[in-house]
Amino acid sequence: MPYICPICQSPLVKHLPSQGYYCKNKHHFDKAKEGYLNLLPVQHKKSKQPGDSRAMMRSRRHFLEAGFYQQMAKALATIIDKHRTENLPMRILDMGCGEGYYSRQIEVLCNNSDTLELHGIDIAKNAILAAAKKQPNAHFIVASNKCMPYTGEYFDLILRVYAPSNDAEVQRLLKPDGLLLVVTPGPRHLWQLKEFIYKKVNQHEINIDLPNGFEQMESQRISYEIKPDQEQRMALLQMTPFAWRAKGEVQNNIQRATGLEIETDFILTLAIKK
Ligand SMILES: C[S@@+](CC[C@H](N)C(=O)[O-])C[C@H]1O[C@@H](n2cnc3c(N)ncnc32)[C@H](O)[C@@H]1O
Ligand SMILES: [Zn+2]
Numbered sequence: 001m002p003y004i005c006p007i008c009q010s011p012l013v014k015h016l017p018s019q020g021y022y023c024k025n026k027h028h029f030d031k032a033k034e035g036y037l038n039l040l041p042v043q044h045k046k047s048k049q050p051g052d053s054r055a056m057m058r059s060r061r062h063f064l065e066a067g068f069y070q071q072m073a074k075a076l077a078t079i080i081d082k083h084r085t086e087n088l089p090m091r092i093l094d095m096g097c098g099e100g101y102y103s104r105q106i107e108v109l110c111n112n113s114d115t116l117e118l119h120g121i122d123i124a125k126n127a128i129l130a131a132a133k134k135q136p137n138a139h140f141i142v143a144s145n146k147c148m149p150y151t152g153e154y155f156d157l158i159l160r161v162y163a164p165s166n167d168a169e170v171q172r173l174l175k176p177d178g179l180l181l182v183v184t185p186g187p188r189h190l191w192q193l194k195e196f197i198y199k200k201v202n203q204h205e206i207n208i209d210l211p212n213g214f215e216q217m218e219s220q221r222i223s224y225e226i227k228p229d230q231e232q233r234m235a236l237l238q239m240t241p242f243a244w245r246a247k248g249e250v251q252n253n254i255q256r257a258t259g260l261e262i263e264t265d266f267i268l269t270l271a272i273k274k
Contacts, residue, residue, distance in 0.1 A: 051124025096163020100131025
């Protein structure tokens with residue numbers, strides 16, 4: 001079984017009639033009708049609705065489903081395929097998976113995806129609910145990256161796209177020789193959007209912080225221009241960390257600009273657990 005109890009860390013066993021899970025100490029976790037498990041005990045919650053808000057999640061889904069980041073998703077799928085042993089099952093965890101876009105893309109874009117066991121974890125319940133509804137054959141849980149309730153050395157690959165890390169947990173959950181695939185923003189990511197917001201836009205440093213005990217295998221930079229329409233630009237803005245700076249006038253300017261082209265810039269890094 002992949003899961004451990006978030007309260008006492010004992011293995012979780014499936015209760016077949018209800019499809020929920022329980023541990024030997026009688027901690028019990030129901031399966032939601034949408035198919036996900038909530039393994040975030042109230043005592044681990046720092047706020048009532050931790051993680052991204054429902055509005056941010058909806059903006060992210062709207063924007064991603066329009067396909068603007070599909071080229072990057074395709075590169076992720078290519079890296080995964082390149083490092084798979086043909087026909088052997090592979091267990092993949094998307095940490096901080098949000099509404100599940102990359103899990104869905106991996107299923108669509110990877111070869112022989114029926115041999116992939118896809119898992120996703122996020123602290124935001126609304127995001128996991130949306131992810132589980134759209135991809136019933138994947139395994140989604142609500143839990144924190146700080147304490148991921150999976151058995152040690154369960155996964156072959158962990159994917160982290162613009163999400164907070166926990167190095168010790170990544171180290172614990174990956175099999176020996178397991179892979180960590182990280183996407184971080186490149187120096188010019190969303191440059192033209194930022195020009196509306198900041199007086200002077202600074203290039204992002206390329207800063208790939210790998211956990212101790214990992215060795216970089218490859219890194220690639222992918223950049224291309226996108227041309228979102230007015231509504232899609234607003235969705236893109238809402239899913240960025242600088243959205244709160246773009247109020248009133250600035251927001252209007254972004255929305256009204258004609259033919260706005262925006263650079264994307266992603267750094268994809270693959271590392272192996274030693
Ligand atoms: C920028 S979003 C990226 C979502 C997704 N990877 C994507 O690119 O579409 C960051 C995600 O991390 C989640 N998150 C934030 N803190 C977290 C934590 N401690 N544990 C798990 N997820 C967390 C948020 O709820 C949000 O869905
Ligand atoms: Zn327990």
